[in-house]
Amino acid sequence: MDFLFGPFTDNEFLRLSLVATCIVAVTCAIAGAFVVLRGLAFVGDALAHGVVPGVAIALLAGFSGVLGAAIGAAVMMGGVGVVNRRFRLSNDTAIGLLFVGMLALGVIIQSRSESFAGDLTAVLFGEVLGITWSDIAWQVVALVVVAGTAWVCRRPFLLLSFDEGLAATSGFSVRRFANILLAMVALTVVASFQTVGTLLVLGMLVAPAATGALFGRRILTVVAIAAVVGVVSSYVGLLLSYHADLAASASIVLTAVVVFALAASIVEIRRWLEHRRDIHHLHDHPHFHEHVHH
Amino acid sequence: MSTTDDSPSIVATSLAVGYGHRPVVDGVGFTLFPGQMLVLIGTNGSGKSTLLKTLAGLLVTQGGELSVLGGRPGTQPSRVAYLPQHPVSSHTLPLRVEDVVTMGRFARRGLFGRLNDDDRDAVARSMQRTGASAYAQRPLRDLSGGQQQRAHLAQVLARGAEVLLLDEPTAGLDVAGRRLVADLVEEERARGVTVVMATHELGDAETADAAILLAQRVVAQGSPGEVLTDASLREVFGFTQPH
Numbered sequence: 001m002d003f004l005f006g007p008f009t010d011n012e013f014l015r016l017s018l019v020a021t022c023i024v025a026v027t028c029a030i031a032g033a034f035v036v037l038r039g040l041a042f043v044g045d046a047l048a049h050g051v052v053p054g055v056a057i058a059l060l061a062g063f064s065g066v067l068g069a070a071i072g073a074a075v076m077m078g079g080v081g082v083v084n085r086r087f088r089l090s091n092d093t094a095i096g097l098l099f100v101g102m103l104a105l106g107v108i109i110q111s112r113s114e115s116f117a118g119d120l121t122a123v124l125f126g127e128v129l130g131i132t133w134s135d136i137a138w139q140v141v142a143l144v145v146v147a148g149t150a151w152v153c154r155r156p157f158l159l160l161s162f163d164e165g166l167a168a169t170s171g172f173s174v175r176r177f178a179n180i181l182l183a184m185v186a187l188t189v190v191a192s193f194q195t196v197g198t199l200l201v202l203g204m205l206v207a208p209a210a211t212g213a214l215f216g217r218r219i220l221t222v223v224a225i226a227a228v229v230g231v232v233s234s235y236v237g238l239l240l241s242y243h244a245d246l247a248a249s250a251s252i253v254l255t256a257v258v259v260f261a262l263a264a265s266i267v268e269i270r271r272w273l274e275h276r277r278d279i280h281h282l283h284d285h286p287h288f289h290e291h292v293h294h
Numbered sequence: 295m296s297t298t299d300d301s302p303s304i305v306a307t308s309l310a311v312g313y314g315h316r317p318v319v320d321g322v323g324f325t326l327f328p329g330q331m332l333v334l335i336g337t338n339g340s341g342k343s344t345l346l347k348t349l350a351g352l353l354v355t356q357g358g359e360l361s362v363l364g365g366r367p368g369t370q371p372s373r374v375a376y377l378p379q380h381p382v383s384s385h386t387l388p389l390r391v392e393d394v395v396t397m398g399r400f401a402r403r404g405l406f407g408r409l410n411d412d413d414r415d416a417v418a419r420s421m422q423r424t425g426a427s428a429y430a431q432r433p434l435r436d437l438s439g440g441q442q443q444r445a446h447l448a449q450v451l452a453r454g455a456e457v458l459l460l461d462e463p464t465a466g467l468d469v470a471g472r473r474l475v476a477d478l479v480e481e482e483r484a485r486g487v488t489v490v491m492a493t494h495e496l497g498d499a500e501t502a503d504a505a506i507l508l509a510q511r512v513v514a515q516g517s518p519g520e521v522l523t524d525a526s527l528r529e530v531f532g533f534t535q536p537h
Contacts, residue, residue, distance in 0.1 A: 162381060
């Protein structure tokens with residue numbers, strides 16, 4: 001038992017990390033469910049990288065990294081919208097352009113400052129073991145806002161996941177609610193990057209929600225499964241990180257991806273067994289078999 | 295904004311439809327009263343879907359006049375239901391058929407209205423009518439194309455609309471499914487619903503009140519007998535109907 005719980009009872013910093021990653025896991029589960037259903041993984045990735053130059057400038061100029069991240073995400077979202085609408089380029093081209101542009105800008109800013117290398121590493125890979133109570137308070141606020149937004153907008157979000165035309169003909173503005181959904185994803189990214197890092201936040205957005213979408217049949221079930229997977233991955237990842245001296249945020253995200261791989265394998269095995277049962281059923285009922293084929 | 299039995303459901307006068315500022319079809323004109331049906335017939339890319347999307351309010355009109363239930367298209371979502379061509383998301387959406395059909399009621403309840411017994415009854419009834427109740431608890435993505443189309447039809451019917459805009463509703467359906475769609479359309483018309491249907495099936499025009507033959511322009515419009523002549527069919531499709 002000491003192996004499982006000792007690290008958390010003995011170390012306050014690890015307890016704080018666990019609390020923070022669990023809050024991030026639940027926030028990512030809510031936003032991630034709609035990211036997976038609406039197919040926004042690339043946008044989520046772009047937003048995660050879009051915050052890098054914002055944070056870099058904030059740290060260089062001496063203001064809040066979270067504020068810098070929020071500005072970076074806003075520029076990213078606005079830029080995608082402008083390229084998409086003004087130049088009639090496809091959404092993924094617009095996202096790809098802004099994605100590499102913002103990432104390159106972040107690296108260039110980093111390259112101009114020798115002392116900044118360590119900070120950038122923390123931005124990219126998170127600082128899960130350096131979480132403070134004030135970070136957690138800010139993450140709780142983000143969780144409440146994301147959960148409230150998802151609850152209020154669940155109908156237009158679901159309609160957008162199904163068909164934009166249906167959303168529009170149901171009386172919901174596609175542009176307004178698509179932007180609200182993007183803003184919700186951006187807030188999730190901004191609230192999560194300190195914990196799991198901008199390079200790995202997509203893993204927490206997508207992997208648990210994808211596992212949820214394998215088994216869940218209702219949006220609430222998808223979110224609930226994603227939250228459980230995210231929380232369990234946080235715990236297992238931190239434990240692995242502590243005992244095996246591994247990078248903490250990468251361990252958490254890798255655990256979430258491994259959980260998805262295991263869940264997908266179970267689904268595949270179940271399908272294979274059902275297929276075999278159907279084949280046996282046809283062999284056991286040759287008349288039915290003949291009827292089917294003739 | 296409401297209409298009575300005496301007032302037309304849809305009036306189009308010299309209507310031009312298209313994308314951006316580029317008209318695909320112009321000169322469309324028709325008047326439909328409650329219970330009447332208009333079929334749009336034409337080849338792929340002829341403008342059928344563009345016209346339907348304009349009637350649904352998804353595209354702005356490029357010219358002319360268009361009134362749906364006495365107002366601008368798209369302004370009365372709970373009274374007009376639109377069936378688009380097969381949504382791509384159907385292949386990935388993990389949600390149950392029942393929940394997808396329930397989405398058809400969101401137009402009536404908006405953001406905050408609670409779904410009540412009327413909504414649940416409408417969902418159950420529409421699934422029963424389309425045969426989708428047999429797989430109501432299964433995820434949409436696990437169904438065949440025909441079963442998905444029945445679920446989409448149930449979603450449209452669940453709205454309880456006064457105008458149905460159907461874009462190739464028989465796509466992916468077998469003979470029984472096609473028969474079912476024809477019966478459902480007749481039932482809806484009998485209760486006063488106005489139907490506009492894009493189709494590749496010339497037979498769908500048999501019970502219609504009006505037809506428009508499209509080929510990126512209006513080849514002919516009027517009663518089905520006036521529109522589906524040997525000359526017009528040969529012009530659009532290169533063949534005529536067997537007599």
